[in-house]
Amino acid sequence: MTLLSKFLIPTLALTAFVGNGICGAQSPAFNSGWARGIEGQRKADLGDGTYLNPVLAGDRPDPSVIKHGSDYYMVHSSFGSVPGLLVWHSRDLVSWEPVGPALTQNVGIVWAPDISFRNGRFYIYFPVLNDRGFTNMVVSAADIKGPWTIPVDLKVPNFDPGFATDSEGKGYLFFNGGNMVPLADDGLTVAGEVKHVYDGWPIPEHWQIETFAQEGPKLLRHGDYYYMVLAEGGTAGPATSHMVIMARSKSMNGPWENSPYNPVVRTQSAVEKWWSRGHATLLEGPDSKQWYLVYHAYENGYYNLGRQTLLEPVEWTADGWVKSLGYDVSKPIPMPSGGEPLQHGYALSDDFSTDRIGTAWTFFMQPGNYRDRYRYEDGTLVLKAQGSTPRDASPLELVCGDHAYEVEVEVDADAGATGGLLLFYSEKLFAGMGISESQMIEYRKGDITTFPKPQGLGRHYFLRIRNDHNFMTIWHSQDGVNWARHWMHIEVSGYNHNTADGFLSLRPALLAAGKGEVRFRNFKYSVLP
16 A cells, blocks of 8 residues: 555545536537437437538547448457457448457457458458567458458568559559558468558658658559558657648559649648548548548547547549548538438447447457457356456457546456456556455556455445546445545546557456456446536
């Protein structure tokens, strides 16, 4: 126990408390009039013929999208989430429903993927960082709902693959740094050496960026040219870092000509709502007339939500390039025409009556077979305890995209186990509360402080966390009716990539550490004003 803990316990008694708590610091005054979807979660379709970005709120980075008939399918980086590569489906580019995970094993840290369709199959190429370094893998499926194949290692060490086919139907993968490799006809092996074909667009020296970082190439054929849409400037760092660049060529091998409209998209100032806009896919809209860029960005004031997915209309110019139509992406934009809206998103509350691992929930860096870690029993999620703290326990987490929310769960832990509720960024940075057989444990800034367990609090208890615009408050309860508020309040806006690296987001998470099992019931997610 720390000296501070010894001082606080006698002076800050736990008091029964039910109410709204104290509101934390507010974000800059942008348009916050988004529509309310499932459980009041924000959604883009405003219902009046316009949408308000983001089209996918929360940490949905590095979007890769394909149009397949009247359907769109999208995947994102999943990094340490297991299962990973959650596939999304839309018909209007604004409302998105989850399909399911394409990657059901831990192969390492999964970076920016690319989805494609050819010869009757869907393919997802993705880079992996593991203890052997970088490589690229591919999974495929005849049906977007799966089953997906086990990953095939292409044994190519670059990252951010982008698939393309030439006029003869031969496949290629483009990578970061302007590199390219030909693929075999089955798309499962490379058919040559990696070679450099493009140097990127030179960023003016006086621009405030993170680093050059030529990455995320996405390719398409349009008219007489192959077009490459890519990112430069670095994913994070300053608000003006990331940007969307375009180049074109009549041959995959180049030479590649840079667009005179570069950068096609870029955050100009830190006063804007959306920071570090980049990593785009260019595709035609539902009416096959209007074109769009789908890309990610950080939200000013809510950097810890991670990179969210945005949609911006663009136009083809008379000289065969693409440029922005000039919409302010912080304000309502006309809905794409010709598309059919779907029910957007999914409920984050969970009564644990069905298995939602891989869609709503994922494990953080779970070693081995994740299916061995959990089971369901009569409305109860049973997690095997693992590790000793959030650093090594592989918490079970979910992505949320709201500015203010409350989560609550009922917990029943074995004698040797610690059950907890967290806001979890990574093994470096987390906050929340755990309760063991003999201790109450406070997690804050990635540090761990123990206190004597309050009298009467057994192995069955309730936990609640409120994240009110980055101001975090914690409660515990013996019965789920009478709540005691923890004396330490935590400001969590700094729990983000620029602090702790990793390109992740701050997420509600369930903790099961130690020995034995922890049972969770009635997880509730509520959106706050």
